[in-house]
Amino acid sequence: MKSKFGIREVVAAGIGTALFVALTEIQIPLGFVPNTALQPRVALLGFFAAVFGPIVGGIVGLLGHALGDALFYGGVWWSWVIPEAIVGIAIGLFVDRYKVKEGGFDRNAVITFNIVQIASQAVAWIVAAPLLDIVIYKEPVNKVFVQGFFAFLGNIIIACILGSLLCYGYSMIGAKSDSLKKED
Numbered sequence: 481m482k483s484k485f486g487i488r489e490v491v492a493a494g495i496g497t498a499l500f501v502a503l504t505e506i507q508i509p510l511g512f513v514p515n516t517a518l519q520p521r522v523a524l525l526g527f528f529a530a531v532f533g534p535i536v537g538g539i540v541g542l543l544g545h546a547l548g549d550a551l552f553y554g555g556v557w558w559s560w561v562i563p564e565a566i567v568g569i570a571i572g573l574f575v576d577r578y579k580v581k582e583g584g585f586d587r588n589a590v591i592t593f594n595i596v597q598i599a600s601q602a603v604a605w606i607v608a609a610p611l612l613d614i615v616i617y618k619e620p621v622n623k624v625f626v627q628g629f630f631a632f633l634g635n636i637i638i639a640c641i642l643g644s645l646l647c648y649g650y651s652m653i654g655a656k657s658d659s660l661k662k663e664d
Contacts, residue, residue, distance in 0.1 A: 485535050493539040496528035500544025504552050516627050518634040523642030526597050529572035530647050531580045537568030559612030563604035570600030578647065585651030590644050597639045605632035
């Protein structure tokens with residue numbers, strides 16, 4: 481993985497964070513699990529991480545979730561913000577394997593993307609979020625592990641379908657026209 485952070489990555493982090501925040505209110509509640517919903521913003525996180533790498537993925541996950549919580553819910557639930565950053569960083573670590581920017585998001589890249597996103601979602605939502613809920617907020621153990629498991633399931637479904645489609649679409653269309661060019 482090339483560790484590069486320049487103007488493109490700053491712009492991508494800003495746009496990704498703004499879009500992530502805007503998508504915070506678009507959700508389908510899982511009625512049988514409190515405070516847990518299907519949210520398309522996770523697909524956007526996967527897309528930005530797959531295209532721009534772990535730093536952008538981490539920023540979009542961390543700032544996007546924190547700002548979304550603060551703006552729409554009046555407070556930040558850090559035990560769910562940190563796992564979102566974990567997902568962005570983990571997906572971004574394999575940016576060179578996806579080849580989204582190069583127009584090579586093929587079948588193997590889709591499989592790799594989804595293996596990575598499923599593994600990172602598992603670590604984030606089945607392990608990190610519940611443990612942080614317990615440690616930071618003294619939440620009931622049974623409740624947080626149920627929430628974490630269903631957040632994991634919802635996120636992998638959304639990221640698998642919408643995240644893969646975003647990466648594929650960008651790879652086929654957007655990757656071929658690079659709009660950020662240095663002027664003479």
